[in-house]
Amino acid sequence: MSATLSAEALDLYRQRRAAGASVKSLAEELGIPWQRLDKALRHGIAGRAALVVEPPPVPEDTGPVEPERAVLPEPALQGPGLLIEKYRPTRLRTIFGQPQIVRRLQAFARAPYPAAFLFTGETGTGKTSAALALAAELGCDLEQKDFGGVQMLASGEQSAEAVRECCARMWLSPMCGSGWKVFILNEAERMHVQAETIWLDRLENIPPKTVVVFTSNHAAKLSPRFRDRCVHLPFQSGAKRLHESARTLLTKVWKAETGKPPRSQIVEQVVTEATVAGQLSFRRAVQLLQAHLPPKRESRRKR
Ligand SMILES: Nc1ncnc2c1ncn2[C@@H]1O[C@H](COP(=O)(O)OP(=O)(O)O)[C@@H](O)[C@H]1O
Ligand SMILES: [Mg+2]
The missing domain is CATH 1.10.10 (Arc Repressor Mutant, subunit A)
Structure with missing residues (x-):
């Protein structure tokens, strides 16, 4: 296909x-x-x-991202739905709690080159979101999905055949967007051993205007040879480091949903519940917040 x-x-x-x-x-x-x-x-x-040969638009440098200054992720969906999807960060500057990685990727997006990244860390810390945001910074058209240069492969789909097909597609130009292509391969540690062998070979020669992002919650399960082929970016998940960013994110989501600031008690409770064995997941936090939100009033009927 x-x-x-x-x-x-x-x-x-x-x-x-x-x-x-x-x-x-x-x-x-x-x-x-x-x-x-x-x-x-x-x-x-x-x-x-x-035929586009122009380099992608150079994104503005937004500088270091402090939780206080970080803007709320643009709502990606309208109306009711899962808050985690509604508030999935769409740009690098709206990734919370990972300032070093954000800076590194912003610098990369200013002067991109064919590369493979390995985003590792606990679930719900922003790995997939950062990969999508990087694609946006590179000028991919996310709305058009693979036609806009973004292709995502889930763990279950990473057979040797799928990887071969994926690598073949890297040599084609996307229909829309800047011409850059970002291939996102989630839960890379679960790929078949043959698939990993194919990647070892293909990552030696990444086509022009192509970025490959592997994400993994268990980087240790990947072979050292594979890890060495990629730029490794470990995402933070320690609760001590992330709790301030989590509070800011939750407060902003609550305000966006209700128009009012949340009671600090609710935010504290959600941050505590979202922390498991000292690791904080933004995904869990946003999911848990959803249960605390007051039900939305039905819009009044016109008389
Ligand atoms: N760093 C973050 N900043 C803001 N929201 C985040 C962050 N990490 C996770 N989230 C929230 O959790 C959801 C899932 O995040 P995702 O990037 O898929 O996590 P991962 O790939 O690390 O498991 C996002 O849609 C967003 O709502
Ligand atoms: Mg993910």
């Missing part, structure tokens, strides 16, 4: 359509919705994007 198309490939599909092939059958062959292919064939999005 191919999820991205080069200008040449798109021309080929145009010719086949002109020769009588249906858009539906061509889309099935590619493994993409027919509407997307139809749009690309009619408007030539892929053709134009594939």
Whole structure:
């Protein structure tokens, strides 16, 4: 299954359509919705994007991120839903509690090069969010997912075949966005041993405008050779370090949801409950806060 198309490939599909092939059958062959292919064939999005040679827009340096100054993650979803998704950080400056990593990735995004990162640390500390935020800083179009240059592989999908396919896709240009591609491979420690062997080889030669981000809660399970191929960024999870950032995040989420500041008792309780064996998870904290929120009033009917 191919999820991205080069200008040449798109021309080929145009010719086949002109020769009588249906858009539906061509889309099935590619493994993409027919509407997307139809749009690309009619408007030539892929053709134009594939020719982009401009470097990605240089993001502004927002300086060190202090919990007090950190802005609330932009709500990614509207209306009711899971707060953890609604307030998933979409830019690096809105990642809480990981100032060194944020600075490092911001510097990388200002002068990017083909690279592989390994984000390690406890669950719910911002690894996947940081990978997505990095993609945004590099100019990927997150709304368009793989068409915008962002591809995510869950742990269960990381077979040798899937990794080979993923590596082949790294050589294709995305239809939308700056042309940079970010491949996010979650729970890397659970990948098959053959998959790891393939990565060892492919990470020696990462295609242009490509970044690979592995995330892992158990870095020790990965082989030292694999770890050495990546830039290793360990995410903080110690409660002592994170509790202030967690308080700030929870207060901001509460205010955004209710319009009022929370009682400090609630915030303290949630921070305590979100701490397990001295490790604090922002995911747990935001999830727990949701249960304390007052039910939303139904909007009054118009008379
Ligand atoms: N550093 C963080 N700053 C702000 N929110 C966070 C952070 N880490 C986690 N969260 C919250 O938890 C959710 C899950 O985070 P995620 O990045 O998937 O964690 P991980 O990949 O480390 O398990 C996010 O959508 C967000 O709501
Ligand atoms: Mg994750």
